Amino acid sequence: MTKLIKLIQYAISILIFFLISSLSVFSQQNGSVEIKGKVLDEKTREVLPGARVLLVNEKDGSVTDMDGNFSVRVKSLPATLSVHYLAYKTSEIIVSEYSAAITVFLRVDTELLDEVVVVGYGTQRRRELTGAVALVSQSHLDYNVSNSVDALLGGAVAGVNVTQSSGQPGSSSNIRIRGGNSIHAANEPLYVIDGIIIYPRSTQTGAGSSEVAIESSINPLAAINPSDIESISILKDVSATAIFGSRGANGVIIVNTKKGNRGKDVVNYTFTAGWSTPAKQLKLMDAQQWGKLQIDYFGNKGKLTEAYLAGLGKGYDWQNEVLQTGFSQNHEISVNGGDEKTRYLISGNYADQEGIVINSGFKRYNI
Numbered sequence: 001m002t003k004l005i006k007l008i009q010y011a012i013s014i015l016i017f018f019l020i021s022s023l024s025v026f027s028q029q030n031g032s033v034e035i036k037g038k039v040l041d042e043k044t045r046e047v048l049p050g051a052r053v054l055l056v057n058e059k060d061g062s063v064t065d066m067d068g069n070f071s072v073r074v075k076s077l078p079a080t081l082s083v084h085y086l087a088y089k090t091s092e093i094i095v096s097e098y099s100a101a102i103t104v105f106l107r108v109d110t111e112l113l114d115e116v117v118v119v120g121y122g123t124q125r126r127r128e129l130t131g132a133v134a135l136v137s138q139s140h141l142d143y144n145v146s147n148s149v150d151a152l153l154g155g156a157v158a159g160v161n162v163t164q165s166s167g168q169p170g171s172s173s174n175i176r177i178r179g180g181n182s183i184h185a186a187n188e189p190l191y192v193i194d195g196i197i198i199y200p201r202s203t204q205t206g207a208g209s210s211e212v213a214i215e216s217s218i219n220p221l222a223a224i225n226p227s228d229i230e231s232i233s234i235l236k237d238v239s240a241t242a243i244f245g246s247r248g249a250n251g252v253i254i255v256n257t258k259k260g261n262r263g264k265d266v267v268n269y270t271f272t273a274g275w276s277t278p279a280k281q282l283k284l285m286d287a288q289q290w291g292k293l294q295i296d297y298f299g300n301k302g303k304l305t306e307a308y309l310a311g312l313g314k315g316y317d318w319q320n321e322v323l324q325t326g327f328s329q330n331h332e333i334s335v336n337g338g339d340e341k342t343r344y345l346i347s348g349n350y351a352d353q354e355g356i357v358i359n360s361g362f363k364r365y366n367i
Contacts, residue, residue: 033076035095037102038068039083046262047340048085048106056080056092066340134158136232145272145330147351147362148222149191149229149255150175157234169326169353170222170362177236177251189234189251190244191221197247225349225366227270227332230258260336260343270332277325278356287315326354326361 039051047068054061055074062070072081078096081104088106095102134157146152150173154162161176180187191198198221235243235252244252285293291309334347351364 033074033079033098034071035074035079035081035102036069036071036100037104039064039070039085039104039106040068041088042105042107044263048088049340051083051085051088051106053104054082054084056082134160134234134236136234138231141226141229141232144226145274146226147353147364148173149193149224149226149232149253150221152226152229152232153234153253156232159236160234167356168360168362169328169355170364172221175253177234181250187250189253190247191253191255192244193224193255194257197244222362223364223366224255224257225332225347225351225364227349228257228334228347230256232256258334258336258345258347260338260345262338262340262343265335265337268332268334270330272330273328275325275327276354276356278319278323281319281323284317284319286317287312290315322358323356324354324358326356328353 037053039048039053040046041048047064047066049064049066049068051064051068051070052061053064053070053072055072057080060072060074062072064070074095077098078094081093081095083091083093083104083106085106087109089109091104091106093102093104136153136156140156141152144152146154147170150162151164153160153175154164154173159178161179163174165171165174175189176187177189233254233256235248235254288309291312329352331350332347333349334345336343336345338344346367348367349364351362353363354361
């Protein structure tokens with residue numbers, strides 16, 4: 001009798017198990033199957049918020065949240081999900097059996113990416129842009145060792161002529177976009193750095209100025225570390241005038257600085273060193289040769305006797321007294337990182353460049 005009771009209990013357990021299983025299948029077939037998952041970048045493994053997850057051949061779908069998670073309900077399995085995200089290839093996933101969560105990886109579609117140009121205070125796709133816009137290549141920015149923004153443009157863009165006003169370290173450069181536009185007025189372009197208009201008025205040496213310039217002017221744009229620059233766009237034609245008015249008549253140079261990136265914290269440190277030396281010195285007369293020239297060709301005798309000239313000796317070559325070999329060093333450090341909500345970048349720079357003339361040079365501290 002006991003064995004019979006145990007057998008009945010075992011049969012009832014099996015019956016209940018199959019009954020629950022059939023009810024589960026029945027509930028799944030009647031729209032109770034919920035598919036959950038996350039959408040990630042295939043290369044960086046970063047979450048993709050705002051991705052569209054659609055059911056193929058149905059109108060239902062979902063959008064991923066800030067953490068890349070999504071949830072959709074299907075009537076039955078198997079079901080096909082179509083995942084869409086801007087600039088990524090569309091991916092179709094077949095869900096054939098129930099799973100607690102699935103992960104969808106999307107691959108960047110390079111054919112869908114279109115170059116974006118910064119114009120004035122906004123952006124515009126290059127193919128939709130009617131004006132002449134030139135972009136400084138990233139390779140030129142990465143391998144240029146200039147100390148100022150304007151010096152970066154030398155030889156970088158066609159139609160933009162850059163000439164340094166002097167050999168003094170940190171001196172300003174004369175920039176002409178498609179030649180000069182005026183005889184009496186200024187021909188310098190307008191600079192817009194991160195949306196802020198900068199007027200490159202050079203500070204001349206004179207009373208009330210704490211800056212010392214030997215033969216030129218101090219360049220205020222040299223206060224910006226060129227390594228902090230992400231991109232440089234140059235507006236060449238009258239479209240710049242439509243955006244900035246008469247201030248953009250000589251062209252506009254738009255500079256965007258670097259920003260933080262999502263992901264792990266990254267620390268970069270760069271050190272460069274170099275030297276500069278006069279390429280050539282002029283051959284000049286010494287004191288005795290100069291005295292003989294005064295006597296022989298100009299008849300200027302007076303005190304310039306042979307004894308007097310002998311007492312002068314060779315004199316001084318002022319090129320040797322004034323010129324030197326100037327050493328330079330540049331230290332840069334930056335820390336950047338962030339997550340889905342916050343990004344940051346902190347950078348510091350110390351630059352010290354000695355000129356080839358004694359007591360001339362350029363130093364910069366910025367953060």
